[in-house]
Amino acid sequence: MTSAYLAIVGPTASGKTDFGLRLAKEQNAEIISVDSRQIYKYLSIGTAKPRGTQGIPYHLIDFLEPDQTFSAADFVRLAKEKVREIHARGKTPIFVGGTGLYFKALTEGLAPLPPADPDTRDRLKKEAAEKGRAVLHTRLAAIDPDAAAKIPANNIQRLVRALEVFELTGKPISQWHEEHRKTGLALSFIGIDPGRDELERRIESRCRWMLEEGMIEETQALLSQGFSETCPALSGLGYPRVIAHLKGKLSKKECLALLIQDTRQYTKRQMTWFRHQLPVEWKK
Numbered sequence: 001m002t003s004a005y006l007a008i009v010g011p012t013a014s015g016k017t018d019f020g021l022r023l024a025k026e027q028n029a030e031i032i033s034v035d036s037r038q039i040y041k042y043l044s045i046g047t048a049k050p051r052g053t054q055g056i057p058y059h060l061i062d063f064l065e066p067d068q069t070f071s072a073a074d075f076v077r078l079a080k081e082k083v084r085e086i087h088a089r090g091k092t093p094i095f096v097g098g099t100g101l102y103f104k105a106l107t108e109g110l111a112p113l114p115p116a117d118p119d120t121r122d123r124l125k126k127e128a129a130e131k132g133r134a135v136l137h138t139r140l141a142a143i144d145p146d147a148a149a150k151i152p153a154n155n156i157q158r159l160v161r162a163l164e165v166f167e168l169t170g171k172p173i174s175q176w177h178e179e180h181r182k183t184g185l186a187l188s189f190i191g192i193d194p195g196r197d198e199l200e201r202r203i204e205s206r207c208r209w210m211l212e213e214g215m216i217e218e219t220q221a222l223l224s225q226g227f228s229e230t231c232p233a234l235s236g237l238g239y240p241r242v243i244a245h246l247k248g249k250l251s252k253k254e255c256l257a258l259l260i261q262d263t264r265q266y267t268k269r270q271m272t273w274f275r276h277q278l279p280v281e282w283k284k
Contacts, residue, residue, distance in 0.1 A: 005083075005185060007034070007095040007103065009274055010192035011267035012237070013202040017050055019192055020096035027094070030057040030086045032079055034097025034106070039064045040233035042222050046215040047236065048206065057086075059093075066222060066233030072105035079106060083185070095187060100273045107278075109183035111176035114168045116161075124160045136163060144172035191280035199267060207238075207259045211252065216242055237266055 006023070010016040024031050033039075037047040038061040049061055059082045064070055079095075079102075086093045095103070128136050133153045140162055141148035151158045165173040194202065219242045223229060229243050238259050245255040274280050 005093055005095060005187050007187040007189045008097075008192065009034075009100075009103065009189055009278065009280060010098060011199065011270040011274075012048070012098055012263060013206045013267070014192040014194055014199060015202070016096055016098070016192040017048075019190075020094055021050070021054055021056055024056045024094050025054055027092065029092045029094045030089075031059065032082050032086075032093045032095050033058060033060045034075075034079075034095050034099050034102045035061070036070070036075075036099040036102065037233070037236040038062065038097075039070055040066050042066060042225075043218055043233055043236075043239070045210050045213055045218055046238050046242070048210075059086075064233075066227045067231040069232055072101050073110050075102045076105050076110055080185075098270055100270065100277060103187070103189075103278060105184075107184045107187050108177065109180040111173075111180040113165055113173070113176055117164060117168060120164050120167055121160055124163055125156065128156055128160070133159065136160070139163065140166075144174050146174035147172060150174075189278050189280040191274060191282040193271070193282045193284060195284060200264065203263045203267065204260050207256060207263060210238065211242075211256055211259070216245065216252075219243060220246055237262060 006029075008016045008020040008023070020031055023029065031053070035047070037043070038049050040047070041062055041064060043066070044062070050058055060075070060078060083093050095106070097103075124136065133156060136159050137148060137151070137153035140151065140159060143166055144162060147162045151162060153159065162173045165171070165176065169176075193199075215238065219234070219239055222234065223243075223246070227234070234240070234243065241250065241255050241258050241262065244250045245252060250258065
């Protein structure tokens with residue numbers, strides 16, 4: 001099995017799906033989706049699932065019930081299974097998506113870290129509240145300087161987790177990650193960046209299309225099946241706004257405006273993450 005694969009990344013509405021499909025057709029490849037929302041059944045419009053794949057097999061979309069949770073570890077396990085299946089057919093996979101955490105887990109591997117310990121976590125958070133987060137960050141720097149260099153003092157969740165892992169195992173969290181980095185896949189990243197103005201135009205167009213073409217109706221249908229509005233599938237971008245509209249809290253016009261605003265903010269976070277976390281070669 002080859003150890004290097006092509007990965008197409010980029011913000012929502014950048015055009016990475018179409019680009020990935022063109023490449024897959026040229027290279028006789030199959031696509032593995034790297035998207036934490038397209039995995040769910042019944043929600044196709046709001047998650048922008050591919051509407052036509054030109055005969056290209058498109059994996060890891062539309063297979064999970066809306067109330068089921070799905071972790072980065074679950075993704076890595078299934079993605080590696082698909083890689084083996086694709087190779088068995090004499091083809092190669094191309095990874096396409098915008099969920100940075102999944103890409104990170106796929107390339108760096110996943111260390112078998114201990115589960116969260118509520119007592120330890122609560123104690124550390126209480127200490128941070130009473131003495132300041134800088135105290136915890138200084139402690140982390142003393143036991144795990146590599147982790148401290150990557151975790152800002154104000155990121156309380158990651159700070160507490162790093163200290164918790166050390167207290168529970170006696171091993172720095174950076175050492176856990178380094179030991180398991182070899183289990184990851186080697187990916188060559190191409191990033192799709194259409195430019196700010198073009199991306200904003202695409203975002204507005206996509207959001208209008210979603211609301212006109214059935215995002216509201218598919219949300220209502222899911223709720224009518226008995227799924228909770230707080231289920232994992234409906235926590236994704238856009239759906240909380242649509243639920244507010246269905247409850248009469250937002251007009252359709254207000255829903256659209258907030259959906260566009262939320263999407264713009266989300267794409268900015270995506271771009272920041274990709275630029276700082278992955279070795280991406282960007283193209284317009």
